[in-house]
Amino acid sequence: MIENYLESIRKQFEYYKQLGERTFDQLTEEELFWQFNEASNSIGITVNHLWGNMLSRWTDFLTSDGEKDWRNRDAEFEDEIKSKDELLKKWEEGWACLFEALDSVNTENFNQLVYIRNQGHTITEAINRQLAHYSYHVGQIVYIGRMIRGDQWQSLSIPRGDSKAYNAEKFATEKKRGHFTDEYLGKK
Numbered sequence: 001m002i003e004n005y006l007e008s009i010r011k012q013f014e015y016y017k018q019l020g021e022r023t024f025d026q027l028t029e030e031e032l033f034w035q036f037n038e039a040s041n042s043i044g045i046t047v048n049h050l051w052g053n054m055l056s057r058w059t060d061f062l063t064s065d066g067e068k069d070w071r072n073r074d075a076e077f078e079d080e081i082k083s084k085d086e087l088l089k090k091w092e093e094g095w096a097c098l099f100e101a102l103d104s105v106n107t108e109n110f111n112q113l114v115y116i117r118n119q120g121h122t123i124t125e126a127i128n129r130q131l132a133h134y135s136y137h138v139g140q141i142v143y144i145g146r147m148i149r150g151d152q153w154q155s156l157s158i159p160r161g162d163s164k165a166y167n168a169e170k171f172a173t174e175k176k177r178g179h180f181t182d183e184y185l186g187k188k
Contacts, residue, residue: 002110008179009127010102015181016131016138017095020047022156023145024091029084031148043141044081047091050137052076054094057116057130061101062109066116066126098130 024032027043035042041049052073057066081087105123113120121129146153158166 002107005124006102006105009131010099011179011181011185012131013095013098013102013134014185016135018185019156020091020138020141022154023142024084024088026149026152026154027145031145032084032087033079033081034144034148036144036147041077041140042079043144044087045077045079046137046141046144047087048078048081049073049076050134051090051094053130053133054098057126058097058101061126062104062112062114065118066114102127 023043031043033042033044035045052071053076056068056071059068081090105127110123112123114123114126115121116126116129142156
């Protein structure tokens with residue numbers, strides 16, 4: 001059961017990472033830093049926040065509080081990233097920290113508590129909390145990308161108007177065990 005959960009959650013994190021990357025691929029460097037208005041976040045600002053959150057939450061995941069004293073959360077919402085290369089570097093660094101921490105979780109330590117701002121969480125609660133947080137922000141990234149690209153946007157899921165054909169293809173195959181992310185992550 002624990003191994004199934006950890007495998008499933010990893011695939012879900014990989015899926016959201018890929019959605020962000022497939023959005024970045026469709027945008028110019030300038031578009032990554034576009035803001036609707038002064039009160040809104042650009043994709044660059046959102047990535048900076050995700051990076052800061054990931055490093056804080058996942059560094060020493062099992063042994064220290066997830067809100068590190070060195071984190072400067074308010075600065076994460078400043079326009080600090082200045083290039084696509086820097087954006088991608090922070091993106092990769094954050095996700096690498098997350099996946100390294102996930103790899104440290106196993107059946108022997110799965111039942112211990114971890115803390116975020118002194119609040120105890122089971123491993124499942126802490127991981128699910130972060131999955132929900134990251135999917136929320138990746139959804140924002142995708143939405144901003146879609147707004148910018150308009151009619152030139154390449155769908156990241158079932159394109160509008162293709163649901164019937166997509167479902168017909170799925171139901172034309174035999175039932176089998178699989179994870180919903182397998183086709184998106186290139187695993188069949």
